[in-house]
Amino acid sequence: MEPTRITCTRVEEEDLDARYLAGALSEEEAEAFEEHYFGCDRCWAAVQIGLDVRAAAQTGMERRVDPPALAVARGSEPRPAPIAPRRWWPLAIAATVAVLAVGLWQWGGRSPVMPTGDGLRGPADSIHAVASFRGRTLVLSWQGTPSADRYGVRLQKRDATVVVERIVGDTSFAIPRDSLSGVADRERLFWEVRALDALRRTIARSRLVPTEVPASR
Amino acid sequence: MFPTDHERYSADQDPTGPPVPGVPTESELAARYWDRIRLFATRRVNDASLAEDIAQETLRRVIEALRAGRVQNTDAIAGFVFQTAKHVCMHAHRSAGREARAMRRLHDPSDADVVGPDALTHLVSEERRRRVRTALETLSPEDRDLLHAVYFAQLDTAELAAKLGLSPGALRVRKHRAVQRLAAALGARQTDETLSGDRELNE
Structure with a gap:
């Protein structure tokens, strides 16, 4: 690609928005595209939509059984051969986890969906965590893991939708009820904490700890 | 500074x-x-x-x-x-x-890092992600899967077009319309005008 001049036509023809978000452009190309979208509302809007879709898919992929690329084959289009995405392994892992998660959910009835990704790498239930309240503040406290550099804390819904996700250095985490949006009073949520090493790899994790959302004022 | x-x-x-x-x-x-x-x-x-x-x-x-x-x-x-x-x-x-x-x-440990390898997507708040997921559910499966394939599975339009038996141009039109429909479903941030192909291109 000629990097010096970017136009909207080139953005469309060469998928610059999607390739930029995927990190697939050279540094020179990426910078030229950035200079373009600073002055172009149309291409900036496409970048925003792409970012939205990527972000939504990342947190929602554990609930999606069929990989998106394969699902493209559905519908009214001529049915193509399955498409192998360039980065097949995250999707393969996600699909496997999603199948396991759905299976657990179906088997366990009221059991929440287990988290995906890093959460499966550490020894399960190797951190003892306790949920409590300080007034209208939800608190999770846990035992420290000697080799942990930080802790990843996640508060999620029964269907594995992430409500809050943070990395902290302490062995407790608190969040006021009023800062939780999109959750109902008395809704049952689930905490999970993971011990992370310096490279942010999970080395231990807790079971899912249930908690109930206090009523709003 | x-x-x-x-x-x-x-x-x-x-x-x-x-x-x-x-x-x-x-x-x-x-x-x-x-x-x-x-x-x-x-x-x-x-x-x-x-x-x-x-x-x-x-x-x-x-x-x-x-x-x-x-x-x-x-x-x-x-x-x-x-x-x-x-x-x-x-x-x-x-x-x-x-x-x-x-x-x-x-x-202040609560002044936290984001979790995960893709820092760009953490620019999108959880509330926004929920809205996007809701908006995606209102799209047709074809639109939804096309957006996933392009922006998440990272299939380029030429590759995707070949798999779907479409010309790259036809696929670009489909992608453009899917983007428009998602933007319309989201409502606030993008408008049909800003995403419209009728708008003069920034050449």
Whole structure:
């Protein structure tokens, strides 16, 4: 690609928005595209939509059984051969986890969906965590893991939708009820904490700890 | 070099003086460039919080320059913002900002890092993600899966078009319409006008 001049036509023809978000452009190309979208509302809007879709898919992929690329084959289009995405392994892992998660959910009835990704790498239930309240503040406290550099804390819904996700250095985490949006009073949520090493790899994790959302004022 | 928390912009605080007629206001500049600078900076520093500092410092410098009359051609503001952001980013790597942030985190663990390898997507709040997921559910499966394939599974249009038996041009039209429909479903941030193919291209 000629990097010096970017136009909207080139953005469309060469998928610059999607390739930029995927990190697939050279540094020179990426910078030229950035200079373009600073002055172009149309291409900036496409970048925003792409970012939205990527972000939504990342947190929602554990609930999606069929990989998106394969699902493209559905519908009214001529049915193509399955498409192998360039980065097949995250999707393969996600699909496997999603199948396991759905299976657990179906088997366990009221059991929440287990988290995906890093959460499966550490020894399960190797951190003892306790949920409590300080007034209208939800608190999770846990035992420290000697080799942990930080802790990843996640508060999620029964269907594995992430409500809050943070990395902290302490062995407790608190969040006021009023800062939780999109959750109902008395809704049952689930905490999970993971011990992370310096490279942010999970080395231990807790079971899912249930908690109930206090009523709003 | 970065403003402290007390110096950060707010609706009732203007560290750079009163507005100047003919010059975009701080809020106008922020509405237009804030997210662009954050994305630009996050890609470079891989830190969403530092990217916010860079965005604030960039806007502060731009407003100062505009009010001091150092940018004569207001049509060139986008380029000026870009170059300023680039300059601020380069200095951010060398500044004490990162160290100061590490110290703040040490004292306030809730001032947390984002989780996960893709820092860009953490620019999208969880609330926004929920809205996007809801909006995606209103699309047809074909639109939804096409957007996933293009933006998430990272299949380029030529490859995807070949698999679907479409010309690249036809697939681009489908993608464009899917983007429009998602933007319409989301409502606020993008409008049909800004995404419309009828709008004059920025050639």
